[in-house]
Amino acid sequence: MTSNERNAMPDLVIVGAGIFGLTIAQQAVEKLGAQVTIIDVRDHIGGNAYSYMDPETGAEIHKYGAHLFHTSNERVWDYVNRFTDFTDYVHRVYATHDGEVFPLPINLGTINQFFHASYTPAQAKALIEEQAGELAGTDPANLNDQGISLIGRPLYEAFIKNYTAKQWQTDASELPASIIKRLPVRFNYNNRYFKDTWEGLPKDGYTTWLKRMIDDPRISVRLETDFFDESQPLNKKALLEAGVPVVYTGPVDRYFDYDLGELKWRTVDFKEVRYDEGDHFGCPVMNFSDADVPYTRAIEFKNFNPERAAEQNPDRTVVWEEYSRFADRDDEPYYPINTDEDKALYAKYKAKAAEEPKVVFGGRLGTYAYYDMDQVFDQALTSFETEVAPLIAQQ
Numbered sequence: 001m002t003s004n005e006r007n008a009m010p011d012l013v014i015v016g017a018g019i020f021g022l023t024i025a026q027q028a029v030e031k032l033g034a035q036v037t038i039i040d041v042r043d044h045i046g047g048n049a050y051s052y053m054d055p056e057t058g059a060e061i062h063k064y065g066a067h068l069f070h071t072s073n074e075r076v077w078d079y080v081n082r083f084t085d086f087t088d089y090v091h092r093v094y095a096t097h098d099g100e101v102f103p104l105p106i107n108l109g110t111i112n113q114f115f116h117a118s119y120t121p122a123q124a125k126a127l128i129e130e131q132a133g134e135l136a137g138t139d140p141a142n143l144n145d146q147g148i149s150l151i152g153r154p155l156y157e158a159f160i161k162n163y164t165a166k167q168w169q170t171d172a173s174e175l176p177a178s179i180i181k182r183l184p185v186r187f188n189y190n191n192r193y194f195k196d197t198w199e200g201l202p203k204d205g206y207t208t209w210l211k212r213m214i215d216d217p218r219i220s221v222r223l224e225t226d227f228f229d230e231s232q233p234l235n236k237k238a239l240l241e242a243g244v245p246v247v248y249t250g251p252v253d254r255y256f257d258y259d260l261g262e263l264k265w266r267t268v269d270f271k272e273v274r275y276d277e278g279d280h281f282g283c284p285v286m287n288f289s290d291a292d293v294p295y296t297r298a299i300e301f302k303n304f305n306p307e308r309a310a311e312q313n314p315d316r317t318v319v320w321e322e323y324s325r326f327a328d329r330d331d332e333p334y335y336p337i338n339t340d341e342d343k344a345l346y347a348k349y350k351a352k353a354a355e356e357p358k359v360v361f362g363g364r365l366g367t368y369a370y371y372d373m374d375q376v377f378d379q380a381l382t383s384f385e386t387e388v389a390p391l392i393a394q395q
Helices: 003-007 019-032 074-080 108-114 121-135 143-151 153-168 206-213 236-242 306-311 340-353 363-367 373-393
Strands: 012-015 036-040 051-053 060-062 069-071 093-097 100-104 198-200 219-223 246-248 265-275 285-288 297-300 317-326 359-361
Touching: 012 019, 012 373, 019 036, 019 206, 019 219, 019 246, 019 363, 019 373, 051 206, 069 074, 069 373, 074 373, 093 153, 100 108, 108 121, 108 153, 121 143, 121 153, 143 153, 153 285, 153 317, 359 373, 363 373
Parallel strands: 012 036, 012 246, 036 219, 093 285, 246 359
Antiparallel strands: 051 060, 069 198, 093 100, 265 317, 285 297, 297 317
16 A cells, blocks of 8 residues: 555544444544545445335334433433433333233333232232242243243243244253343332333434434545445555554454354344234233244334324325344344354453554454343443544554
């Protein structure tokens, strides 16, 4: 690479236009006045938080599954409110079991409906402890026994056992207990899903919010651009040779060409169904707890935004059914499997990543971890301060 070619390079290249990368880019131009280029192999920004409007129904479709913003982190809440206002949406989930709909998480309403009773909180607590039987207070090794120990056999078998088996394509007795370290049970009638201080959805949609974050002439975005494609100038080899700082948010094993092996993930497939009615489920998310329904849940996007009712089609709605399975290399990775073997393999990749002096690894894929959105913002803000800013300053 000639000196002219090196001088034409940006101060920072970010691989991946998801929340982590966009936050780093915004901070780099605001705090350091850097010239930043973001590249992404997809044809849109936003990563898995990307959404688009469905012209037929007026629903905002979350392309990679339901994204719900909630946080108790004041730094993150203050930061995101710079770029969007939020609705007053409060997430509530329902589950269909044996032809009947119940509120989740399991609460006093779920318990009394399930047992056709009118238990007080104290009576419900005593009942669940009794139904846990000999597993109460134990430390089981498998998910099946862990579930029974936490919420009793009847509720576990109704709402958790088959749902989890569909999620993992594995019998619960063969899954580690760590998958459900705890199961929330509320001995009151509160069926608000999240406990965080702040909750809501971006008023103008996710993509509009994320575009505002990088609305700066010092940030350029190149979509449908593969970091590993040496026919384009901002490829891995060229950037490393030029010494350009890189923030990498792709799969960490892919960065190293899988030379230690592949980390395992789960992915999600969606089947779209449209109905000639304004509202099919009456809620945004309906879980299906029974084994005879092949999908885990259904998402009705219109119901995330009741404040947009006047702009939505009253006669049509769109639902996505969600199917979980193990991911192949070419699938979208959603959830890390995180077996002991995977954790050991990631530790080796993490050690290799630490030897890349001009590369910062971040986000779900870059650190082989599952994060809620607020955690990604927090991780990015911290990473900028402690890792990225010093790299740019050295230029």
